Amino acid sequence: MFNCIRGRKSSREKILDAAAELVGSIGAGRLTLEAVAERxxxxxxxxxxxxxxxxxxxxxxxxxxxxxxxxxxxxxxxHTPPGRNLEARLCTAALLKMHAGKMKDIANGMLAASSENPALLEPVRQVIRKTLTEMRETSDDLDACLLAWLAVEGLNSFEMHDLSPFSEEDRDRIAASVTKLLENGIAE
Known part of the structure; x- marks a missing residue:
């Protein structure tokens, strides 16, 4: 994940950390290369x-x-036991875990920056295509996987934009329902 030698961060990681701090505090639109270099x-x-x-x-x-x-x-x-819809369970669990704190601030800043340059989101587009392909190829119940993935992405989108009407208890219930859906599938 990080390119560190003997516990020290690379220049690249220092730059990305500094930029993330600045985007979280001032936004991507006001970010300057000079400020990042200084930080x-x-x-x-x-x-x-x-x-x-x-x-x-x-x-x-x-x-x-x-x-x-x-x-x-x-x-x-x-740490995840094998079973139905494994890739979808891993994907949704990772997305649910990564929602909080600094990730949200950075993601918000990146979304704002991408409105000026949509090409910035190409890595995200690639991941979305890859995720959909993996789900189609590995799912035991594609409908359940797609619904679960969309539910988690929708929840994260609400949270990223500070639009979520859900309490932490609601969020936990939604996460548990997503897991149950993926483990049991859709009853017909």
Missing amino acids: AGLSKGGLLYNFPSKDALLQGMIQRLVDEVSAEKETLRG
């Missing part, structure tokens, strides 16, 4: 070596979010 403790030239433009930096941040969700999915794989 990361690097020269602007050092930042430009890793990310030659603001769009490249924003795309790097989006890719890191995608990679973090993927890494979480693989971590969960080692």
Whole structure:
């Protein structure tokens, strides 16, 4: 997940961390390469070596979010019992786990930035296509998988935009219902 040598973060990771902090506090629209370089403790030239433009930096941040969700999915794989709709269970569990805190702020900032440049979301589009293909190829009950995935994505979207009418108790109930749907399928 992170490219660290002997516990130290790479320049690239320092830059992405600094950019994430700034996007969370000031938003992607007001983000400048100078501010990121300063926050990361690097020269602007050092930042430009890793990310030659603001769009490249924003795309790097989006890719890191995608990679973090993927890494979480693989971590969960080692703790999830085999059974029906395994890939969908892993996907929805990873998405539910990654909703909170700084991820939400960064995702909001990235969404705002992508409104100016929709191409920034290409890594997300690729993951969505890959997820759908995996579900079609591995699901025991495709309808249950698609409903569960859409429910989790909808819940995360509500939360990302501070629109969710659900309490934490409601969220837990929804998550449990998604798991039950994936484990048992849709009764006909």
